[in-house]
Amino acid sequence: MFNLIKMEMHRLTHSTVTWMTIIFAIITAILGIAMTNLDIQAVQDEPPTGLIIQENTAEESSGITAGIYVTGNPEWANGKIELGDLVGMELQSGLTSILCVIFAALFANADQKNGFIKNIAGQFPRRGQLVLSKFVAVAIHIFALLAVFSAVTAASGYIFWGDKVYLASILPLMKVLGVQYLLHLGLSTLMMFLTILTHSAAFGMTTGILVCSGLTAFLYSGINRIVANLRPSWNFDISNYMLESNMRLIDVSTVSDTLLRGVMVGIVFLIASLALAMITVKKRDVR
Amino acid sequence: MEYLLDTNGLTKQYGRHKAVNAVNIHIRQGDIYGLIGRNGAGKTTILKMISGLAAPSEGEFSLFGKTGKEAYQYMSRVGTLIEAPGVYPNMSAAENLKLKCLAMGVRKKGVAEELLNTVGLQNAGKKKVKNFSLGMKQRLGIALALVGDPDLVILDEPINGLDPQGIAEVRETLSKLNKEKNITFIISSHILEELSKIATNYGIIHDGVLLQEMTRDELLAKCSERIELKTNDTRKACTVLEGMGIEHYKVVDASTIQVFERLNDSGDITMALAENGVKTMGITVKNETLEDYYLNLTGGTENV
Structure with missing residues (x-):
């Protein structure tokens, strides 16, 4: 198992997709801050009631919001910018989660696509190890990606706004990063499973991008309505138990219950997806 | 093992x-x-x-x-x-x-x-x-x-x-x-x-x-050049062949002998058998390639 992890780590550091996603994380972080800066300037010039930078957003009359968007705090226009608040809001955008699912799908599918798995799968009777070692590499990469994204966001914030940026307390920021990491890892593991199941990185990536874009909101709305019709007294919202919707809820001001729910959702998805991927690889012949 | x-x-x-x-x-x-x-x-x-x-x-x-x-x-x-x-x-x-x-x-x-x-x-x-x-x-x-x-x-x-x-x-x-x-x-x-x-x-x-x-030896024997001899008396034919100094031969069945040497002497073999009262039912020189052998075994040429 340790040997397989070493192999996957070597592959991780030598894969183009690893470095491409890190570079895109850096670019995304800088662009996110640049866009927020434009918005802050716009508010300073002509104060609106709120601050929101929105891209590709579709808002339905039913209250369903889908799309990728970066929100900001209206107080930033004339006040100070708390670093935890800034990083948390940038992570809520879902841009990093898109990079994570692209990476997970491409990385998990590479050895199946080029057939390298045939060189090693026979030598490992407990084939679930092949998935577990990949998961370790994915987990390390996502940690690195979120760390780079957060660091570049913070650095860009200091470059754009200088002394306006301050760190109130490290603990809330660490909590946000920890929960977001688990949610990102859960989502990436789910996409890794779907990619392994379908033998298709395209399927995993497309599904992941659609999920991160919030298009599942329409599906969740439908499920909620069905549940409401069946059990009107039950105040059920499926999005509370999904990865991407929890990602959008987590910031430094999030209450402990929501943070805990985010942790649980991340862990449950992570363990379930990992177990299913391991069973799939174990039970199926290597193509 | x-x-x-x-x-x-x-x-x-x-x-x-x-x-x-x-x-x-x-x-x-x-x-x-x-x-x-x-x-x-x-x-x-x-x-x-x-x-x-x-x-x-x-x-x-x-x-x-x-x-x-x-x-x-x-x-x-x-x-x-x-x-x-x-x-x-x-x-x-x-x-x-x-x-x-x-x-x-x-x-x-x-x-x-x-x-x-x-x-x-x-x-x-x-x-x-x-x-x-x-x-x-x-x-x-x-x-x-x-x-x-x-x-x-x-x-x-x-x-x-x-x-x-x-x-x-x-x-x-x-x-x-x-x-x-x-x-x-x-x-x-x-x-x-x-x-x-x-x-x-x-x-x-x-x-x-x-x-x-x-x-490999079995396959080469099956595919090598040989005289295939069919007679009415295999036992006597073997004695005749040995009398001619032929040692590299194989009895395939009750009427067939495969001879792997002196491939150009089929006429002499026939004469010697006749002189010893052994009737030659057929004599051919066969040279089956590996591919021929494989095709005969699998019964066709499709997709080979």
């Missing part, structure tokens, strides 16, 4: 179709076992099952004298090249080998360079595999199969895509490894003449069924 690998009723079924049907193959340590069959005969499926890449629907195999789950513990001593070589196209040959070395826990330095030398890729340098010719990829696939000094190497169509010189080089490499390191090889191919130059044992498979297993 009589056999390094033997299968017992190995079967693979996809839906109602049996791709491999109750195959029993027997491979001894040091053999170069040639698995001959048309495209779609079931060669790759057999190799996948004994490589641990596919689970048999029925039957089992014994590896190093162990069966069932115990046999799978010995899979680290088996190297495989199944179908096209599985390689990372954006990495060099050495990097691909390093990946497998890491997975197999091979820590010895210079292993990749040694293996590249073995398969004739010492000049590949940092060239990415995506820029390799098919032959180079095939050689790299063989090198990958050799990582970890396996005792058994399974090669599925290893000479596909190689030019005549490349085929000869791979043949020499495999022979050398077989002799020097006593590595047992299972090689599948539909290029019968090439396989006949290297294999010591053969298994002929057709429509998922193993038709015949034989040694």
Whole structure:
């Protein structure tokens, strides 16, 4: 198992997709801050009631919001910018989660696509190890990606706004990063499973991008309505138990219950997806 | 342990179709076992099952004298090249080998360079595999199969895509490894003449069924040039042949004798038999190629 992890780590550091996603994380972080800066300037010039930078957003009359968007705090226009608040809001955008699912799908599918798995799968009777070692590499990469994204966001914030940026307390920021990491890892593991199941990185990536874009909101709305019709007294919202919707809820001001729910959702998805991927690889012949 | 690998009723079924049907193959340590069959005969499926890449629907195999789950513990001593070589196209040959070395826990330095030398890729340098010719990829696939000094190497169509010189080089490499390191090889191919130059044992498979297993000598005897003699008295005919100084002959059945020497003396043989009162029912000089033999056995020329 340790040997397989070493192999996957070597592959991780030598894969183009690893470095491409890190570079895109850096670019995304800088662009996110640049866009927020434009918005802050716009508010300073002509104060609106709120601050929101929105891209590709579709808002339905039913209250369903889908799309990728970066929100900001209206107080930033004339006040100070708390670093935890800034990083948390940038992570809520879902841009990093898109990079994570692209990476997970491409990385998990590479050895199946080029057939390298045939060189090693026979030598490992407990084939679930092949998935577990990949998961370790994915987990390390996502940690690195979120760390780079957060660091570049913070650095860009200091470059754009200088002394306006301050760190109130490290603990809330660490909590946000920890929960977001688990949610990102859960989502990436789910996409890794779907990619392994379908033998298709395209399927995993497309599904992941659609999920991160919030298009599942329409599906969740439908499920909620069905549940409401069946059990009107039950105040059920499926999005509370999904990865991407929890990602959008987590910031430094999030209450402990929501943070805990985010942790649980991340862990449950992570363990379930990992177990299913391991069973799939174990039970199926290597193509 | 009589056999390094033997299968017992190995079967693979996809839906109602049996791709491999109750195959029993027997491979001894040091053999170069040639698995001959048309495209779609079931060669790759057999190799996948004994490589641990596919689970048999029925039957089992014994590896190093162990069966069932115990046999799978010995899979680290088996190297495989199944179908096209599985390689990372954006990495060099050495990097691909390093990946497998890491997975197999091979820590010895210079292993990749040694293996590249073995398969004739010492000049590949940092060239990415995506820029390799098919032959180079095939050689790299063989090198990958050799990582970890396996005792058994399974090669599925290893000479596909190689030019005549490349085929000869791979043949020499495999022979050398077989002799020097006593590595047992299972090689599948539909290029019968090439396989006949290297294999010591053969298994002929057709429509998922193993038709015949034989040694190289047995196959050569069946395919070599010979006089096929049909007489009414085989016992007396043998005495006559020995009287003529012919020793290299074989009685095939009650009326047939195969003579493997003095192939130009069929007239003299007929005369001698007649003089001794043995009636010659028929005498022909036969020269069956390996391919003819295979076609006769499998019953056709389609897809060969």
